[in-house]
Amino acid sequence: MKKNAIIFLLLCWANTQLMADDGYRLWLKYDLLSNVTQRTQYKNQVNAIAIGSNSLVLQTAAKELQLGLQGLLGKSIAVNMGKGGKGVLLLSVNPTDEAVQNLAADGFAIVQRNQQWMVVSKTDNGVLYGCFTLLRQVKLGTAFKQQRYSESPKIRLRMLNHWDNPLGTIERGYAGSSLWKWYELPEVIDPRYIDYARANASVGINAVVLNNVNASARFLTKEYLVKVKALAEVFRPYGIKVFLSLNFASPKILDKIPTSDPLDSRVVEWWKNKTAEIYSIIPDFGGYLVKANSEGEPGPQDYGRTHADGANMLASALAPHNGLVIWRAFVYAADPKGDRFKEAYKDFKPLDGKFASNALVQVKNGPIDFQSREPFHPLFGKMPQTPLAMEFQLTQEYLGFSTNWVYEAPLFKECLESDTYAKGKGSTVAKVIDGSLDNHAWSAMAGVANTGSDRNWTGHTMAQANWYAFGRLAWNYDLTSEQIAEEWIQQSLTQHPQTVGIIKELMLKSREIYVDFTTPLGLHHVMGQNIHFGAEPWLEKSARPDWTAIYYHRADSLGLGFDRTSKGSNALSLYAPEVQQLWGDAQKCPLPYLLWFHHVPWTQKLSTGNTLWDEFSSRYYKGVASVAWMQQQWEQTKPHLDQAIFTDVKGRLAVQHREALNWRDACVLYFQQYAKQPIPKPYEKPTRTLDELKKIVEIYQLK
Numbered sequence: 001m002k003k004n005a006i007i008f009l010l011l012c013w014a015n016t017q018l019m020a021d022d023g024y025r026l027w028l029k030y031d032l033l034s035n036v037t038q039r040t041q042y043k044n045q046v047n048a049i050a051i052g053s054n055s056l057v058l059q060t061a062a063k064e065l066q067l068g069l070q071g072l073l074g075k076s077i078a079v080n081m082g083k084g085g086k087g088v089l090l091l092s093v094n095p096t097d098e099a100v101q102n103l104a105a106d107g108f109a110i111v112q113r114n115q116q117w118m119v120v121s122k123t124d125n126g127v128l129y130g131c132f133t134l135l136r137q138v139k140l141g142t143a144f145k146q147q148r149y150s151e152s153p154k155i156r157l158r159m160l161n162h163w164d165n166p167l168g169t170i171e172r173g174y175a176g177s178s179l180w181k182w183y184e185l186p187e188v189i190d191p192r193y194i195d196y197a198r199a200n201a202s203v204g205i206n207a208v209v210l211n212n213v214n215a216s217a218r219f220l221t222k223e224y225l226v227k228v229k230a231l232a233e234v235f236r237p238y239g240i241k242v243f244l245s246l247n248f249a250s251p252k253i254l255d256k257i258p259t260s261d262p263l264d265s266r267v268v269e270w271w272k273n274k275t276a277e278i279y280s281i282i283p284d285f286g287g288y289l290v291k292a293n294s295e296g297e298p299g300p301q302d303y304g305r306t307h308a309d310g311a312n313m314l315a316s317a318l319a320p321h322n323g324l325v326i327w328r329a330f331v332y333a334a335d336p337k338g339d340r341f342k343e344a345y346k347d348f349k350p351l352d353g354k355f356a357s358n359a360l361v362q363v364k365n366g367p368i369d370f371q372s373r374e375p376f377h378p379l380f381g382k383m384p385q386t387p388l389a390m391e392f393q394l395t396q397e398y399l400g401f402s403t404n405w406v407y408e409a410p411l412f413k414e415c416l417e418s419d420t421y422a423k424g425k426g427s428t429v430a431k432v433i434d435g436s437l438d439n440h441a442w443s444a445m446a447g448v449a450n451t452g453s454d455r456n457w458t459g460h461t462m463a464q465a466n467w468y469a470f471g472r473l474a475w476n477y478d479l480t481s482e483q484i485a486e487e488w489i490q491q492s493l494t495q496h497p498q499t500v501g502i503i504k505e506l507m508l509k510s511r512e513i514y515v516d517f518t519t520p521l522g523l524h525h526v527m528g529q530n531i532h533f534g535a536e537p538w539l540e541k542s543a544r545p546d547w548t549a550i551y552y553h554r555a556d557s558l559g560l561g562f563d564r565t566s567k568g569s570n571a572l573s574l575y576a577p578e579v580q581q582l583w584g585d586a587q588k589c590p591l592p593y594l595l596w597f598h599h600v601p602w603t604q605k606l607s608t609g610n611t612l613w614d615e616f617s618s619r620y621y622k623g624v625a626s627v628a629w630m631q632q633q634w635e636q637t638k639p640h641l642d643q644a645i646f647t648d649v650k651g652r653l654a655v656q657h658r659e660a661l662n663w664r665d666a667c668v669l670y671f672q673q674y675a676k677q678p679i680p681k682p683y684e685k686p687t688r689t690l691d692e693l694k695k696i697v698e699i700y701q702l703k
């Protein structure tokens with residue numbers, strides 16, 4: 001071995017031994033492969049990388065591949081222009097290559113021809129994704145197994161939505177402050193912006209909305225647009241487009257136009273000019289995300305216009321620049337007699353077919369608001385003429401912030417795999433949003449980001465997996481939660497087989513455990529009202545009835561749950577008949593959805609053989625016991641994990657246990673007042689009183 005190579009290996013080794021892992025590198029840890037046979041085998045495959053053209057994205061692809069392979073294989077690998085030959089890995093953009101003919105634009109193939117490996121795609125971005133995939137395969141030991149391997153993304157726009165504000169705070173952010181240092185931009189480019197882009201590109205994310213949907217008009221000022229431009233320049237080499245959330249009243253706020261009516265010619269002109277200005281600064285700007293007439297935000301309804309009128313006005317300003325408007329369907333008029341479940345449907349369903357071709361409607365996964373379990377949103381499958389984008393929430397607003405471990409892939413998949421029956425059996429939500437069911441050109445999946453300035457990006461190290469899983473599922477929703485967990489653990493934490501197994505099991509069970517100790521059997525929206533943390537089922541008064549807890553749980557001496565059948569709000573009627581059948585009968589409704597649709601007598605026997613009260617209260621006890629089990633399991637991972645990560649997660653699990661006890665005691669004692677039944681055996685009655693628990697929750701709520 002040459003002297004240089006020995007020094008290089010020693011440095012790699014020292015690097016991995018000496019530094020405690022602060023989680024910063026996420027799943028992009030290119031440390032020397034520990035499997036020597038594998039390493040040697042891969043080493044023999046690649047001596048250099050060649051790129052056929054010199055575009056920004058292709059250069060990035062080559063640089064990333066070089067960095068990754070050098071780290072993983074412990075040898076230096078040169079990058080050259082040209083086609084190379086044997087032992088040279090070629091990165092090629094070639095729309096006519098037969099290997100990519102049947103793939104979407106960003107798809108790629110990794111093929112071996114004449115003893116040369118190549119990553120080929122129709123687009124630069126596709127090659128970049130191919131390179132990151134190859135690195136993942138090298139790490140997992142699955143690289144270069146087939147002479148031809150290919151992938152094609154199912155969704156066209158795979159985007160993160162940041163709810164970041166101009167002053168650095170993040171709405172519903174639990175991992176520090178905003179990544180974007182607006183004051184320092186555009187002059188100072190924090191290297192972290194680049195690492196953020198790398199992480200996104202590595203899982204196929206190709207679009208980001210930089211600012212909060214409750215948008216400050218300030219982002220559209222010249223002063224801010226040059227800051228946005230600076231970020232766009234960092235993201236461009238990683239194939240990521242920048243979008244902005246806008247404030248619908250911007251013409252009024254920024255330029256004192258007396259109205260923001262979307263049909264007023266002054267307003268139309270204002271947006272046309274503003275949009276042209278944006279594109280003159282950021283030529284590949286993606287477009288706008290809009291929250292309008294929702295939770296106090298301005299919108300077209302302020303002028304008697306519809307959501308489609310508002311969206312189409314913006315769409316026509318964007319069309320000459322190939323921009324998109326993404327209009328959110330998260331609206332719910334305050335109707336004291338209504339059911340919030342039905343509000344968005346009421347507003348949007350009649351507008352199907354009325355949106356411009358460069359407009360998408362972004363719908364949250366469920367009808368209320370990112371609860372730990374929701375039935376799929378009834379709009380999916382009911383607006384066939386409109387491309388519907390999916391909105392998931394990665395940040396754990398209703399899932400215990402960053403002190404609770406909840407792996408969200410099962411939650412996302414549960415929604416994506418739900419059958420809307422829009423065009424018969426198999427019309428899944430996934431097929432609605434990927435555009436295949438109704439032949440839409442555009443498709444999008446958005447995740448409300450969980451990133452922040454914390455060194456490990458997401459506060460809870462395990463929450464990194466939610467960012468990762470979101471990207472992987474937006475790329476290919478057919479991947480299983482288990483596959484994604486397995487690859488994330490191996491890349492981020494450890495490759496020790498037993499430890500991988502333990503962590504994987506914890507991840508896969510974590511969401512159901514959280515549901516059990518917070519909102520079992522389909523209970524929903526009983527969290528603390530101010531910060532959406534902890535339990536506050538006794539909340540009776542708020543600025544709006546549909547912000548209280550009693551509006552949703554409807555507990556009384558007879559039973560528990562919201563009757564959404566024809567005898568109640570009839571929200572069930574918004575779904576296809578097959579879905580109504582599935583959920584409509586309280587005797588047959590799957591238990592996870594029971595209290596979403598039925599007011600069930602406390603004494604009713606459920607399919608488990610227990611009465612509602614016994615099953616409901618037992619779930620809280622089981623949930624707490626499961627958190628204790630998580631703590632025990634975690635202990636076993638200690639010998640095979642970085643100690644900083646081990647200790648941090650251990651601490652967070654202890655907090656989760658304390659919080660689970662609070663949830664359990666608060667909910668069991670509160671609902672017991674209505675059920676008037678003892679705590680089922682073998683469980684013990686909480687030692688604290690309801691008043692004591694109310695005080696604890698008040699502290700959470702910063703009252």
Ligand code: BDP
Pocket residue numbers: 171172213214291294330369370397
């Ligand atoms: C709710 C959040 C609120 C958001 C809103 C939205 O509590 O902060 O602004 O969703 O999605 O979940 O617009």
